[in-house]
Amino acid sequence: MPKPNELEKEQLKSVALPIWKNIIESSRNQDYARFSRGFSSDLRGKLSEEHFRQSCIDFPLITHIADDYEFIDSIHRENGISILWRVTSTKYAGDFLGILTLHNGESGVEITGVSVN
Numbered sequence: 001m002p003k004p005n006e007l008e009k010e011q012l013k014s015v016a017l018p019i020w021k022n023i024i025e026s027s028r029n030q031d032y033a034r035f036s037r038g039f040s041s042d043l044r045g046k047l048s049e050e051h052f053r054q055s056c057i058d059f060p061l062i063t064h065i066a067d068d069y070e071f072i073d074s075i076h077r078e079n080g081i082s083i084l085w086r087v088t089s090t091k092y093a094g095d096f097l098g099i100l101t102l103h104n105g106e107s108g109v110e111i112t113g114v115s116v117n
Helices: 009-028 041-046 049-058
Strands: 070-076 080-088 095-105 108-116
Touching: 009 070, 009 080, 009 095, 009 108, 041 108, 080 108
Parallel strands: none
Antiparallel strands: 070 080, 080 095, 095 108
């Protein structure tokens, strides 16, 4: 598979969508094992299960993201790519920005960042 930053927009969307869907569903269910699937070892070290569980309490938005997220665009870098999503919440009004950062790691595509603001 080509590096994520070498994919055309539709190819990138088809790769990123199942990854993003998994993150959203597992956040909603507070399932850390599933949520962290595909994380780079560095990200897993920064976002431990304990940190994930505390974040679900401190920032309940991450457990209330609706299924109607929308691919906005991508930002390409030399070694990776950030995919931008418009997300809504089942609990809070308005639009939010989801960011999924992917890099081509030793074992394939790795998630090196994930956030919702």
